[in-house]
Amino acid sequence: MEIHQERMVKAQELLAKLDFDFMALFPSSNMLYLSGFYDEPGERMLLLLVPREAEPIFLVPELYEEQIKQKSPFQDIRIWKDRDDPTDLLRQIVVDLAVRGGKVLVDDEMWAKFFLMLREALPKAKFSLVSRVMVPLRMQKTAHEIHCLEQAGAIVDETFEEIIRSKIAGMTELTLATALEEAMKKRGAEKVAFVLVASGPNSALPHYRGGQRRIEPGDVVILDYGCRIQGYCSDITRTIVCKEASKEIQAVYEIVERAQEKAVQAIRPGVKAEEIDQAARQEITKAGYGERFIHRTGHGIGLDVHEEPYIVEANHLELRQGMTFSVEPGIYLPGQFGIRIEDIVLVTQRGAQRMNRCTHTLQIVK
């Protein structure tokens, strides 16, 4: 409880400093971070309205009342019933909060459905995004947050060590995904964050999630998965091969491995995010695959699997101690195969500290 009150004080200070009237949070990691309460976004209006000075107000469907009483230190809970339209209640609350004519921050992930209702309630307000307040608060992790991220990282590492000792030939991608989920849960994962298993030509699709394709000898298989500990995520990618690796696969693998290593070595406080991207990209470009590295090098991680800082060209942000992000270059050859290697790292005074420590050597699995 206390931790949420401390975070709320900081958020309200920043809100005042930036001269906004209030912020409207939607079910998201922002709501969880500040209040301790979260549920998946849904069709019922559920908002946390945070004024710059007074007590935050939950505006929630009746069926959440008891849950919020148990989960959050903020107990000004205004409920609406399923049979009612919450528009009037919303209007009453926000008109009171918009003391300076309505300078409002809305959750970056708020559904348009609710944003339009808010805009109707405050037709003259100026809207901007809560990330202006939340990103500075959330980007550098505390010791407790780092501890959770490390625990979540250890689980995915051990899961990888287990999976490469099993037999994958003949499994479907979805069956292998289920095996990864079970292995994470067995080791204490509170939740599976996500699992991607992409085999053969599917591995050339960076966000392919897995289907009924059966894994065959000679296939490249990308495993990209993560779990949660106290809400904090892990995210690892390893590329393995089934039974035998062609020379081309081995060659491309080595390029990606080198690029990942170069990027990790470039990390230290004061270096810009884009420089880490460049370090990986130069290595891949030099090897002739620049056009096939079709995404940024990484993303921050915390309560969200993807959050700031993004490790991407043109991001001039300077890295600081306590930032945590992925380093995950890849090469994708459409119709053939793809290779990606990803670790989460923590920025320390002395450089990157890896939160994933399982091997980078190409694993040939039965």
Next chain:
Amino acid sequence: MEIHQERMVKAQELLAKLDFDFMALFPSSNMLYLSGFYDEPGERMLLLLVPREAEPIFLVPELYEEQIKQKSPFQDIRIWKDRDDPTDLLRQIVVDLAVRGGKVLVDDEMWAKFFLMLREALPKAKFSLVSRVMVPLRMQKTAHEIHCLEQAGAIVDETFEEIIRSKIAGMTELTLATALEEAMKKRGAEKVAFVLVASGPNSALPHYRGGQRRIEPGDVVILDYGCRIQGYCSDITRTIVCKEASKEIQAVYEIVERAQEKAVQAIRPGVKAEEIDQAARQEITKAGYGERFIHRTGHGIGLDVHEEPYIVEANHLELRQGMTFSVEPGIYLPGQFGIRIEDIVLVTQRGAQRMNRCTHTLQIVK
């Protein structure tokens, strides 16, 4: 592929009839329904822009290009790279589409982050929600959709029959949730849609998702779970007890069971959605628990677990053949226990046809 082209034609006809310039779909069931492509919403802009006459346009990050080529019949794919800001590309496209000065429908679930970009690109446009076009298209299911919903329903029924034969005393809620997931996957579920396991006093929280609490003799346990077949969802709730049921639990259970039955019996084409809610609510109110039935009676189901029609007071919508929705009254006694019984039903000429057929009799489980 063909099915998506047919649906797109209908959507564009309705768009023209309602006199909008274009609609902007975000990763959601709407995008899946019309295009065949879906991925979870994320921080990268990914839109499907549908003009009232011309070919739809995907505006997507480079890493999705190959996936969309494979999944969707719509091949006007404009890509942006992670290193670029997609704002200019968005502006160019939407300015061209806003031929009538900008009457635009946005996905109900579009994140505020992207809605604000769209609003900046079209500062004079008038925005409304795509549900105006999509709900009429999606609310009455076709034979193929009903077939998928039935398959998904059969899986959760069989899963329930398996679980009540197992030993639940001493299990944690999360372990039981995992058992439900595995049982659904074993029977061919392509995806788990969601799983809620709420035991003892947690069962009084309608949206509690499950935690480390251990199930004890005498506990009420609410199981609320569903899976997907070709994207279409199932959703069932059964309330069981561990080893022994107190008289109070039995009495409240019978009230909920009667209320659920009354509501299902009231269903036929031409009856209003609110009348189904009333049928259940009257029964519970008569028994003295009206204040403890703290949610609506049901929700539509299809590609979304929750969609129109909502079975709620003040919804005057007349039921029609082919609609599918849940009937799930409940009684919640804070600090003690809750009871809910839920089946999915299909509206047919002759009344409701249940898509869940496993027993309503209170199950005492080891």
